[in-house]
Amino acid sequence: MAQVMTSRNRRRNAVNNVMLTLTGVCAVLTVSTLFLILSYLVYNGGKSLNLDFFTKLPLSPGQEGGGMANAILGSAEIVLFASLLGLPVGFLAGVYLAEFSPKRLGFLIRYTADLLNGVPSIVIGIFAWTVVVRPMHQFSALAGGFALSLMLIPITARGTEQFLLEVPRTMREGALALGAPMWVTIATVVVPAARKGIMTSMILGVARISGETAPLLFTALGNQFWSAGLNQPTASLPVMIFTHATAPYEDWHRQAWAAGLVLLGLVLVANISARMIVSRGASLPR
Amino acid sequence: MxxxxxxxxxxxxxxxxxxxxxxxxxxxxxxxxxxxxxxxFALVWQLWIGSSPAKEKFGFRFLTSSLWNPVTDEYGALPFIYGTLLTSFLALLISVPLGVGAAIYLSELASPRLSNTLTFLVELLAAVPSVIFGLIAIFSLVPLMRDYIEPALQNAFGSTPLFSGPAFGVGYLTAGMILAVMTFPFIISVSREALMAVPREQREAALALGATKWESTWQIVLPFAKLGILGSVFLGLARALGETMAVTMVIGNDPAIHASLLAPGYTIAAVIANEFTEASGKMYSSALVELGLVLFALTMLINGVAQLMIVLTTKKGSAKA
Known part of the structure; x- marks a missing residue:
């Protein structure tokens, strides 16, 4: 009897050790993917990155050198336009959700925002093409920015809402008790108290849209030269990476690596600094 | 009164x-x-009316036909639906065990400090733009698959149709692997939260009865957090279905249905990305918009289920606090 028990216990212990080790292996494997990606990108991108990348225009295939200055400026234009459109709308919608919305309507808007957030980015591109590109008969930075702003609105709205709701009730009550109307309370007490969190979700949102490619493919299109204006086809870093990486030219691949390194650097710096603002490990809206 | x-x-x-x-x-x-x-609403409306020419001409046949021919203006979505579902399924096959395993480690074994740091790193992985995954896959994963992994799979299982045909490097399996890397950050971070919401007493009770750590985790903690974990899986699935750039760069762009996982294929998002700009005819672009509508419906369905499950478990978790 005793012998049966010990052999059974030995097996249970072995299973325990093996399975627990396996979970550790899973954790190591998943986390190391990030380092694998980073080091591969830094290695290849570092070889290809130089000052020309930031100051010169792309050259036609076969010519050595050149850069992606137009794509850097184009990305900045598109993301800036998307932020000007998306951040205020998202922020104000978030204020409504957290402070004013009646229960049922609030649920409906919240649910729709999550729905919009889950729409595949390529479908957002189709929508922006139908309502901006087709009527204008022109691919443009504006259309690209519009598409990206649609992705930014739900992220900002839900982020703003979440952090406003975390402001303690007593702070509101204090202001209200001093005779301030609701809107003064919100503008001078609640929003400033949630400032850090709201900023964080905005930075994360902008970082996310600045890496998006699919919504730009048939809205901003792309351009080998400087864009002639906001209503003209405009180059952007993500689309450049796509076209250059899939083209059969050796030198274009090098440019794609350099662009990838720059883009990922920007996105990761934004993400890390945003998460440093709020305490580490705090759950953030996805 | x-x-x-x-x-x-x-x-x-x-x-x-x-x-x-x-x-x-x-x-x-x-x-x-x-x-x-x-x-x-405008988005749904535009997809609906934008696809109406194709809906009127092909009707239900659009979803069941596997013919995609812009020259004769005949469009069927089946190869793309097949490719989308197959690559997402392959992705989950890899990322669910890996992700749930890592989540168990992070919530049950790692110290809070280590757990938070690793979760932070995993969430950074979720922030990497999809075109960068594509870029890296083209130059590292594709040659690796073509020269080593796929020949090895053929040697081992070449007699089955799943691993037959030449090894191109691009195809369903490669796309599935990239999607796995892109989905496990979601699975890990949501599953970890669900696991951490399991009351401490549940674990203590199991351990007090003499269960090993693994037995308590597998038989008590996991079932308790089941719904939240399932929610995280659906969340990952929704992302995999709608994922465009990385897949477009490694799927091989072949609008046909192949049984072999090594064969090149196509997904809904990839065909829209590749062909929308050059879709000149009215019927052509309308068919692509209808593909967009199909993709939208698919992801909305999956997202809705995921949202519901996650809400249900967080409710359960907060009830114990």
Whole structure:
């Protein structure tokens, strides 16, 4: 009897050790993917990155050198336009959700925002093409920015809402008790108290849209030269990476690596600094 | 009863002509919140009317035909639906065990400090733009698959149709692997939260009865967090279905149905990305918009289920607090 028990216990212990080790292996494997990606990108991108990348225009295939200055400026234009459109709308919608919305309507808007957030980015591109590109008969930075702003609105709205709701009730009550109307309370007490969190979700949102490619493919299109204006086809870093990486030219691949390194650097710096603002490990809206 | 009403009334009439700042603020912010609903409806509406020529011409056949020929203006979505579902399924096959395993480690074994740091790193992985995954896959994963992994798979299982045919490097399996890397950050971070919401007493009770750590985790903690983990899987699935750039760069762009996982294929998102700009004819672009509609419906369905499951478990978790 005793012998049966010990052999059974030995097996249970072995299973325990093996399975627990396996979970550790899973954790190591998943986390190391990030380092694998980073080091591969830094290695290849570092070889290809130089000052020309930031100051010169792309050259036609076969010519050595050149850069992606137009794509850097184009990305900045598109993301800036998307932020000007998306951040205020998202922020104000978030204020409504957290402070004013009646229960049922609030649920409906919240649910729709999550729905919009889950729409595949390529479908957002189709929508922006139908309502901006087709009527204008022109691919443009504006259309690209519009598409990206649609992705930014739900992220900002839900982020703003979440952090406003975390402001303690007593702070509101204090202001209200001093005779301030609701809107003064919100503008001078609640929003400033949630400032850090709201900023964080905005930075994360902008970082996310600045890496998006699919919504730009048939809205901003792309351009080998400087864009002639906001209503003209405009180059952007993500689309450049796509076209250059899939083209059969050796030198274009090098440019794609350099662009990838720059883009990922920007996105990761934004993400890390945003998460440093709020305490580490705090759950953030996805 | 009459007196208080009489007292209240004058103050009301006094206030009425003025619009209070609160009402104004409420109306102002409501306008922007309502914009979210308007935009979402407009999106669905545009997809619906944009695809109506294709819907009228092909009807239900659109979903069941596997012919995609822009020259003869004949469009069927089946190869793309097949490719989308197959690559997402392959992705989950890899990322669910890996992700749930890592989540168990992070919630049950790692110290809070280590757990938070590793989760932070995993969430950074979720922030990497999809075109960068594509870029890296083209130059590292594709040659690796073509020269080593796929020949090895053929040697081992070449007799089955799943691993037959030449090794191109690009195809369903490669796309599935990239999607696995892109989905496990979601699975890990949501599953970890679900696991951490399991009350401590549940674990203690199991351990006190003599269960090993693994037995308590597998038989008590996991079932308790089942719904949240399932929610995370659906969340990952929704992302995999709609994922465009990384897949477009490694799927091989072949609008046909192949049994072999090593064969090149196509997904809904990839064909829209590749062909939308050059879709000249009315029927051609309408068919692509209908593909967009199919993709939208698919992801909305999956997302809705995921959202519901996650809400249900977080409720359960907060009930114990």
């Amino acid at each position: 009459a007196t208080p009403a009489a007292v209240v009334r004058p103050t009301r009439t006094l206030r009425k002509p003025l619009i209070s700042g609160d009402e104004l603020a409420k109306a102002f912010t409501f306008f922007f919140a309502a914009l979210i609903i308007v935009v979402t």
